[in-house]
Amino acid sequence: MRSDCSKAHGGIESAFDTHGGVHQSRRSSARKMKEIDKVNSQRVSVITVCLNHKEGLDRTLASVVTQSWGDMEHIVIDGGSTDGSVKLLEGHRTDKPYVFVSESDNGLYDAMNKGWRMADGDLVVFMNAGDTFASEAVVETIARAHASETWRWGYGCARICNANNQPLAIVSFVPFRLDRLALGLSVVPHQATVMEHELLEELGGFKIELGPAADQELLLRAALLSQPRLWGEFFADFEGGGVGSSRGWSAYVRDMGRFRGSLGLYVGGGRVRDKIVTIALTVYKLGEAGQDKVRRRKGLLGEALFDAR
DSSP, rough: HHHHHHHHHHHHHHHHHHHHHHHHHHHHHHHHHHHHHHTTTOOOOEEEEEESSSHHHHEEEHHHTTOOOOSSEEEEEEEEOOSHHHHHHHHOOOOOOEEEOOOOOOOOHHHHHHHHHOOOOOOEEETTTEESSSSTTHHHHHHHHHHOOOOOOOEEEEEEOOTTTOOOEEEOOOOOOOHHHHHTTTTOOOOOOOOHHHHHHHTTTTTGGGGGHHHHHHHHHHHHSSSOEEEEEEEEEEEEETTTSSSSSSHHHHHHHHHHHHTTTOGGSSHHHHHHHHHHHHHHHHHHHHHHHHHHHOOOOOOOHHHHH
């Protein structure tokens, strides 16, 4: 009888183990489905602004189409081009959600603000006319990382290219250092940057009155709120010769000095000390730029390499 009870008891335990295993399997399957749903729910909005740059726009449109990530939209803000760009946009065909507007605006950053405010993606990437993704998997890499990690913005590396898409320079700001960004000693390539739509709303977007470095000011404000997620791989190839990429480092140093002041960030804790630091860094960068020109003339400087490490 005891033996029978033992067997019966063992049978009951076995039944419970099996039942628990079924529930565990179901829970595991449910978790996997939630993970899959979270990944698949990551919509990415790609914003492109353009003004009379049909050839560059064509390259950018083609680059967005080839992205492997399915849940993405492409929004193009044209500033009223007269070079055939609008006709190109009208004839563009893609299997991804796509919309464009063509109307006058107040410049580059006004158009970029207009673009992200039209977007309904969880994440926003700015890829302007002439800029291209470095590979077909960039958006997928970003979306999958955001689904499994906690971050609000981040960036990868970028290449500055000529009109023939040949690399001229590398922009790499890895590891990230807030002090270098705030001092204007390093720049974050906005073409290789991704930001949550909610963070853009929280920050209010670009301050268009700040001029060419308004993107760096926005990223500085983002960095004060949240540490960026970094990728040590190329995300974007962008054209050199633009307003931003053609400016000297000394100009960025002065700009970031102004931005620190507006945000109440002062080196040494005071305006005077901060101003002295800005002037000293400006002089240093001007001297450094002069030395580079001499080296180029002597043929001692090869490809320009902007490495902020």
